[in-house]
Amino acid sequence: MNVMLRKALAGMLIGVLASTPALAAPAKGISDNVVKIGVLTDMSGVYSAIGGKGTLTAVEMAVADFGGTVLGKPIQVVSADHQNKADIASTKAREWFDTGKVDMVTGLLNSACALAVQKIGADKKRITMNTGAGSTDLTNKDCTPYGIHYAYDNYALANVAGSAIVSHGGKSWYFITADYAFGHSLEKNTSNFVQKLGGKVVGSVRHPLSTADFSSYLLQAQSSGAKVIGLANAGGDFTNAVKQAREFGIVQKGQTIAGMLVFDTDVKSLGLNTAQGMQFASGFYWDRDKASRDWSKRFYAKHKAMPTMDQAGAYSATMNYLKAIKAAGTDDPDAVMAKLRSMNISDFFAVNGKIRADGRMVHDMYLMEVKKPSESKGEWDILKIIKTVPGDQAFMPLSESVCSQVKK
């Protein structure tokens, strides 16, 4: 071996040795030289109008608005359809975290999928920012140091809407509930509020996710004699149930239909004639103020529909995640989580927002009412805000949370 070659080899060896410590402890900077955001949601099924491609569009808008890079590294967005199946969601999340360099997952509409992915995120030390699912378990018994529940939860929905309905005389309830984690949690939360306010729950029936015909369940609800029929389901299930309740004359005979989780797209699908007067809780409405209107119009130009709470939430979550990376100077999950918790979240989506120790993003919630056809001035002029409920009154108090991250 000649001297030149030996010297060159030695030089390379030294170079490798010298750079090793830096590789072993990337305390600062961006891991893998890219910040990758995964949008995992229902792209084709019963919830895809609520989340679906709209959520992906919102996240892409956030990345573009942020400038496409953070700390000099590119930001990439990937997406997948979890088909409302927890096992598919888990497999995809594992693949993203293990080999796909994904740093944060958002969307996660469907509680069964959300609970599974949040747990995997915690095992792999990756952040999950849930904008779609409702189960309160996400910030209670299944809470994690890396899981953020962003847009709304079942407790707040039940608190804001359930209380309003009970105080207007809806004292006896019968539930038609989607038979999985989300529906169970929503029914339980709403029942608690109904009972706390002196009402009673006379019964409930559970239906499989994505049911076309609700007439059997509706007849059971009708014969229960309850004043209020609470629909603890969402999306296509909710709209089918409401339509068919009308067909069987349930509302005309004096029973109230209460949707516990209603999105703008559902109201649009029902039409104002059918949905008018219905009250429900939401964390976002596009026509709330100038900021929300401006953003929503930009979204509309791309998506041809106004944003739902899930879609607007995904934009806000992504934006604040990127801001936190910039402020922390790294995409290290612990540092970013610490930044996110210390930030005030105030934008077109959230008013007075704050991420708590249990992962709950607390912000103002709204009691909404569907407009009468005569009040509506445009295609998407469908709701009005009746009451604004400050975040600390709308969401479960930290003292009631059973999350292990909360120090008591």
Next chain:
Amino acid sequence: MDVTFQTVMSQLMLGLNNGAFYAVLSLGLAVIFGLLNIINFAHGALYMLGAFVALLGYTELGPLLGMPEFHLNYWAALIVAPLVVGGIGIILERTMLRRLYRVDHLYGLLLTFGVALIFQGIFTNYFNVSGTPYDGKPELLNGVVNLGFMMFPTYRLWSIVVSLTICFGTWFMIERTRLGSYLRAGTENPHLVQAFGINVPLMVTLTYGYGVGLAAFAGVVAAPIYSVSPVMGAEMIITVFAVVVIGGMGSIMGAIVTGLALGMVEGLTKVIYPPASSTVIFFMMVLVLLVKPAGLFGKEQ
């Protein structure tokens, strides 16, 4: 909940209503399988397409023709939608399915499944997945009828009657008329039938068109009950296939009777033990296949 005579009767009525849809859809599948040997997985998508023809005919056709006042009304849609979708079916058969008759069933299944996904994907892109309401329900069919044990929506009663009429009409045509006997003979021995001067390929094409026309017809009847959604067919097709398998692949009467019966079984399950309502049909399928592998009305081959 108390299971009284009244609740049982009303659930049976609702079950009959769903069963009528199962019957029309599985009838179409049975006709296609019986005469063409194709497992038509596109059936659900074509059912969805039928509903969309009714919906778009009602809302979009007028403005498109420059006559904003014009609506394709419900009665017209009942005829137009099966014709349009039947036409699409005929194109499918002529250009694609025709090439697959001589190979394994699996190829036809894969092709039609792909076609179904394409239709579903296109419509998902343009329409609300949670469904768009169909407002063209005629005045005549609004309101409810008092059946003694329950108030039943007039429209649902109509949907049961019209579906059953179509089902038994089709059965009669295939099993009891000369045209039907040509069809059946054509599938048993196409060469011999052709030798008698009957155009078998044309007959096969028209049969496929008729089968998918039935799906579109069911779609129009379903439109005012369910929201018109790109995934409405995908939700239905699996159940309908179970119905066909239970009834016996290719048996016309089997498809009709099994469709109605399973609708009612499903309806009763929704009162007795609701969580099982989505699986009861598949449970029945397992039981039937264990005892009669060719299905209730099927012939062993």
